[in-house]
Amino acid sequence: MLNYSISEENYLKAIYHLQKTDGTVSTNELAKELNTKPASITDMMKKLKAKKLLNYQPYRGFRLNAYGTKVALTIIRRHRLWEFFLAQKLKFSWDEVHEVAEELEHVSNKKLIDRLDEFLGFPRVDPHGDPIPDVNGKIEVSKKINITELPLHTAGTVASISDQSSEILELLEHRNITIGTKIEVNKKFEFDNSMEIKIGRQAAFTISEQLAKNIFVDHAK
């Protein structure tokens, strides 16, 4: 696998993430994601196409090919392993890791990343609950699990709420919990099975077992 510039790596990563939802990515979409102008995107798409990382037809959007996807996944692997390292070993909080990992991810030494992976005990998910691609670029598809099964200090993205009553929604609204909210469990109390959770950088608060049992989150493995 060849080496790519920091800009190229950021483009590949952004395209990978945008592709997930849409089938193809548009110039404006990517420009917005990368905080650049559409003209810059067109420039770079020509380069990445020339380097055989993606399929691109003028005016028709673009999509990573198999090789481009593989490169994107190694970058995501680096990013998530560093996030895990920062949270686990350097005691960075959940919401601080991303920014630092954005820089570390561009250090491309393969042995470094594989040794780091080993040092960390081959973690499967990063501190946000997103799956970490393995040495071969294989990435686990995330599954829904109940928040009560979520490991401590590992975020999950709220994917569904089983009870649909207005009572529970009132409570969730009050707590600022909706689909897409990232939740991290701080503590579980055996006495009443209540748990202390945290959302983003807000102060932690406690929720009852009843409520917890209704919250499902996306989580790899």
Place this chain on the structure above:
Amino acid sequence: MLNYSISEENYLKAIYHLQKTDGTVSTNELAKELNTKPASITDMMKKLKAKKLLNYQPYRGFRLNAYGTKVALTIIRRHRLWEFFLAQKLKFSWDEVHEVAEELEHVSNKKLIDRLDEFLGFPRVDPHGDPIPDVNGKIEVSKKINITELPLHTAGTVASISDQSSEILELLEHRNITIGTKIEVNKKFEFDNSMEIKIGRQAAFTISEQLAKNIFVDHAK
């Protein structure tokens, strides 16, 4: 402290290292060190002077000022902490760490470096035996110590040999040990106080207590 580009950081670091020996650094000297052409050096010196990092008079060489030195020391701090991390935590060998640290050193998040320092237990010297600047940029002056006092797996640079006989020099020559050679102690044997040492990437070998007692190395603290 402001942020500098990777190139600027590499220039500052190189000037710092060259300054140590000479009083002032010349264009050609720096060009050789950085594998660039003299014209590129002149370009960059103008920029670094404009940014108040060094003193520079055309045709008269250059030298970091107090601020430039401080910046250089934070880069060296990052580099050596990462080297320590790579050797100690990721089991990289002595001669592999430098190259990887050259990349990691440009990640400039201060909290990252200070937390890493703490995580590593505030090490004083890197795996090559060079001192690591502290949070405030203070760097210990290296002192000579006998190789028998050198901690295991930490390199020291041969600074002097106390015995000056031709017999010892013959032995040292055979072993490829001269002033400037970097030595790492692998093991010490209590039985006869002999020790197994390693030079660069050569295979390790054993030396007697008598010989060891005559080898002094530069080593911080």
Place this chain on the structure above:
DNA sequence: AAATAAATTTAGGCAAACCTAAAAATTATA
């Protein structure tokens, strides 16, 4: 299907960091 709006691309520029070749300053030498 024309006209208008929106998205995308092209054209031409800019700054950073490098380069080569030529000019200028400094240093060494006859």
Place this chain on the structure above:
DNA sequence: TATAATTTTTAGGTTTGCCTAAATTTATTT
């Protein structure tokens, strides 16, 4: 000290990755 050799700087280019403004293509309306 004048000339030669060396060092350094200047002048003018190149590539990467970005920009603005204008042109073009595609999509949406009427």
